[in-house]
Amino acid sequence: MKNKFMKIYENISKQILDGRLIAGDMLPSENELAESHSASRETIRKALKMLSEDGYIHKVQGKGSIVLEMKRLDFPVSGLVSFKELTQKMGERAKTYVETFEKINPSPALQEALKQTEDELVWKVIRVREIDGERIILDKDFLAEKYVPLLTIDICRKSIYEYLEEDLGLSIGFAKKEITIEEPTKEDRKLLDLEGFHSIVVVKSLVYLDNASLFQFTESRHRPDKFRFVDFARRK
Template sequence: MSKYQDIANDIEKKIIEKKYINKLPEQVVLAQKYHTSRVTIIHALKILQDRKLIHAVKGHGTYISAKPIPKIFLNSGVAQNDGFTKHTHDSKKLVSKVISFNIRKPTDKEKEAFNLSENEDVYDIIRLRILNSEPIKLEYTVMPVNRIPGLNLDILHKSIYSYIENKLGIKIGKDDRLITADKPDAYDIKYLNCTSNDPILCVKQKAYFENGTPFELSESRNRYDRGGLTVKKG
């Protein structure tokens, strides 16, 4: 294995372990840390970009990515009823653990999806949902700060949607949803206690306010044996 592949694997390990949060050190700092050249670091970062773990924002540095946004969500309008509804759980037994909560600049795809300028900020949230002490799903969420002001850790441990409707007084509308089966990644294996062979139910969503303004891009990674989706007619 080449040196830059070893470096990429080590940086990925640190991302998973949350030793790097939100943003990676500058390339020159990484080169010093790994006792190598900047060219080798660039090759290592290219591997991580291909793995969808990082993205570069011109003039701001290299950021740790949330899950990638499917093309289907970039220019869609207000969604029609997609025929699916999520299972609900007893709120007393369902716990949210915040793994990561950062504010950063949007990627190009996020700017397009939300119609944001490069100077506006987004929340980048990773939460683990735990039911009866068992992890059931990992959620990656990106939301514009100016559309949902005041998010904090206390709200994230409860319900963002309840905060939007009850505290901000904004009605939530429909959503676009893409549901697929996927192989587990390193985060799934770590946080959902699954093996590399366990299937993952992946739900990617773009949610809108009642007036049609998009406010959320999210991906939930669900253990196949702990919850699911039901089909609703009509």
């Protein structure tokens, strides 16, 4: 049985995702929420704390809780997060389609990127990410077979990182990223819903295991209106 605060969290988050509460709205006070949900203020505080941690609201001292924009996904610039982890609270709103799944001999450019020879095989996985019925991300992943000997379409549809960490026992360490703005390619326009858009955000990443072994090159192509790339910076 779910805790009371989880039920309250799910109720308020659903109102935000459904558009019944929009960005800039103030939530009712803790007392009002406690009364409307027949709960204690401590229970309400737990629900609000979780809503704040998950980016649904921002708590302002002395004013209350403000609803945040949830139509965009926050991609951490310096973090490593899978699409499944990013969208796990969206349920059926987020879908993944595997467009290409094959094992290839790397091209010269890919050999250079992954530090491989032409005889070393690479998994090529192209996936389209759909949210709320719109295809808005094109992920092109290349994984070195010597580190990932087995892969399936079903794994690619669910989460490659989850499989690597939980099934293969690999420890993903860090990534080097490059972010550029480019004109959409024919492939972008074929696979994504880009009508009216003349640019696309491209994130290229070299991903390393914890032992500094380079195992993945990925190119993630984003429709610019649905995403923002965030980071936390501190002046030294």
